[in-house]
Amino acid sequence: MEKDHSKIGFVGPKVSAILEESSDPAKLVLDAMQGFYPDKREVHSDLRVRRRGCCDLLKELKRISPQISPQVRQEATKLAADWKAKMTMASDNDLRVLGFLRLVTTYDLASIYDAKELKSLLSTVSQGKQAGEAADIGRALGIASPASPQTLLEPAELMLDWMQTEFSEYWTKADVCLEATSIKTCIFVLEKLMREVPHVTPPLKEDAMKLAFQWKAKMRADVENAWEILGFLHFIAAYELVYTLDIDEIVKLLGMISQNKEALEFCQTLPYADKIPGEFIHCLVERKQLMEAIEFICSFKLIKKFPPAPLLKEYVKEKMKCCRDDYTKEKINDGKVKVVDLYVTDLRAVINLIKDCNLESEYPSSKVEMEISELEKVKEKWCKVQLNNVDKEQKKGTKRRSSTPRSKFEPREQTSKSHRTVATAPTP
Known part of the structure; x- marks a missing residue:
């Protein structure tokens, strides 16, 4: 050898x-x-x-x-x-x-x-x-060579170091939020990072994860703090951390941005604006949270990328199927009526969403009205059945009362008493 x-x-x-x-x-x-x-x-x-x-x-x-x-x-x-x-x-x-x-x-x-x-x-x-x-x-x-024409890892490392230093100064002060100007600078750099760095290495992603958890724990989640929330969402998108955090919490944060007009408009002007809510819209669709997904699609003006019509159609279809399933399982007539009422309420929420988001051209609310009409007919049928059953029960109750023997505590009839008096009267 x-x-x-x-x-x-x-x-x-x-x-x-x-x-x-x-x-x-x-x-x-x-x-x-x-x-x-x-x-x-x-x-x-x-x-x-x-x-x-x-x-x-x-x-x-x-x-x-x-x-x-x-x-x-x-x-x-x-x-x-x-x-x-x-x-x-x-x-x-x-x-x-x-x-x-x-x-x-x-x-x-x-x-x-x-x-x-x-x-x-x-x-x-x-x-x-x-x-x-x-x-x-x-x-x-997963490390860029220093001799390569474009050193991809360095910007991501430098940005992370800068953010760690910048944020630590704010976090040492009590009840102080990141300023909008600092957040805008941060967002612009993160946008550039997303264009230049196609993949973040595992070690760097691990360091970014630590900052993300620290940032989220210290961040105030309300509409007034929408700018900082916007920066945070750009950060987790740039460092590929979207699916590592709790989706429900992130969706809540997106809702905060959608309620702040200035922050929402700023977000929509950015080249990678669709990447931020887009990741979460995919998650919501996969989890069948279609109404929430449609709300974000409209708020962030992503109708071309995420057509709402198929989602609305799927949601209505799923609601009708669930209604039929629950309706079939319910054995009590009153319960069947309540099932129908529940799903009618859900479908009326769809109509409100279509009107609020101007989606009539995408999915006419008349289609939902037709489904509601069908459910109302079913409800009317079972209301009649329920009413007939009540009438039958009342008639049975009346019949039972008329055939029940007289209680020993009830007074005797007057005719019986007079008859007994006459019979016992002495002969004159």
Whole structure:
């Protein structure tokens, strides 16, 4: 095996085929890595070729993405720790760092190390001939290479640091809200961030999550504080935190913005304005909270992106189905009438929403009126049935009273008393 290690060279088609045909390519490559740090008798020129070949083998293994067993990953973890300890500032340290980073990404060991430390190591090999390699490793780690034409991670990091510093000054003062001017600046930067940063790395997202929880806990949730709420919603959208927070609470915050005319108009002028409520509208639709979704669609003027007609139609259809189901299950006539009343109230709320949001052209309220009319007919039928049942019960009660024997406490009739008196009168 050692003999083959010294002649690895750059990976070619034959080596790739061997890896793909191997029953355990991850173990095969890991065994080959043992020559990355040989004994001191190796000549320097041969060592660089060997290390270059090891890096290429690791890159090829990453490409085919084999299943890595826990045992092999444990061995790789020990090897990575050994390599990291041996890295120095020697002239050939670029290949040592490159090999270490390749080992970490290929065997999925990034979670073991600090993200900032990995980024620092990546920066040491991002110049000159290794720039392409560094960019490839950076993508695998979720870290932008400092040598890449557009360093995507830096703006997100800088923005987060700025917000943490800025907000801490406000939070040290009691009952002080963030000023509208500061929030507007924050929102403009977050808008730019959403355009330039397509993906936020997990470590950065974790740091942003901490600030989000802290911010939400200190934020006053009312209409007067709509500007700060707007900034908060932009923040969680920019750092991809929408689905990590309680949706009901976020929907409540959206409602606060929709009631503040100035903040709502400002939000609608932003390039990514639809991204903020749009994320939550999707959530509401998925959870069948269609009326709330339609209200936000109209408030944030997103009718073109989220046509309300299908949602209104689905809501009415679902209400009619639920009414039929509940109506069928209810055995008491009075209960059936109450079921109909309940769903008629829900459908009248739909008509009010259509009128308030000027949606007649999208979904005519006459369609809902027709459904209400059908329910009213059903209600009328069961009211008659209920009335007939009451009449029957009353007639039965009257009949029972007329056929009931006289109580012993009731007075005797007068005719019986007079008859008894005549019979007992003495003869003159």
